[in-house]
Amino acid sequence: MTIDWSQERVLVYSPHPDDETLGCxxxxxxAKKAGAEVFVQFLTVGDTADQSPRGFSTAQERNAEIKAVADHFRWDDWHMALPGDKYHLRLDAVPRVDLAQVIERESPLSLERLRPTVVIAPHRTSYNQDHQAVAEAVHTALRPSNTALRHHPRLALAYEEAADQWRLDAVCPPNLxxxxxxxxMRDKLRGMELYGSQTHxxxxxxxxxxxxxxxxxRGMQAGVALGEGYHVLRCLA
Structure with missing residues (x-):
């Protein structure tokens, strides 16, 4: 499968700031070097307990990190859907219909408004409840329907993170x-470095x-030096 990234409009769903960089x-x-448009839809951010000397990072700090990462990757746009401690690490308490509506039509980067050709979301087997909630909501928003009535991205992928791999019910290796x-690879590492509150x-x-x-x-499994793994959810050839 060969993808001409220069022709694509890519929309990445990131439950929290850094998931998009870890996963893709x-x-x-x-994609950006090839000429693609790249957009990132963040779902939530809040004050976060962590293992830093202070023991926490603030939403304000993490929003500043997003801006640095956005400049680094040259995103065409990004948006935070549900900021604040009411939602951060609590997306599993938000009705899926509400999350799906944000993804489908309510966000400035919704499927309806942006009409992406490629959608990339977290995988539902993540241990993190916010990741699971976003994965399921994106899956709902991408449900089969009449393409004359609702936009269907040509390619839908689920990205992986190393932290997902330890689950006993983890899925088989990525098929893309x-x-x-x-x-x-260096660009990815630099992006993660810019998320200073989240690196270890x-x-x-x-x-x-x-x-x-x-x-x-992942590169070895495909016979190349370096790679990123994805699960194909939908591919319209």
């Missing part, structure tokens, strides 16, 4: 690998070595 930072770099150049030294699921190691593994 390399693809975003590749996007080959990455060394520069695209190895061993950690968000360390530089973890991201590179997963890229080496």
């Amino acid at each position: 930072g390399g693809l975003m770099s590749k 690998v996007v080959e990455l150049s060394e520069q695209e 030294e190895h061993p950690h699921t968000r360390s530089e070595l973890t991201l590179r190691s997963l890229a080496v593994l």
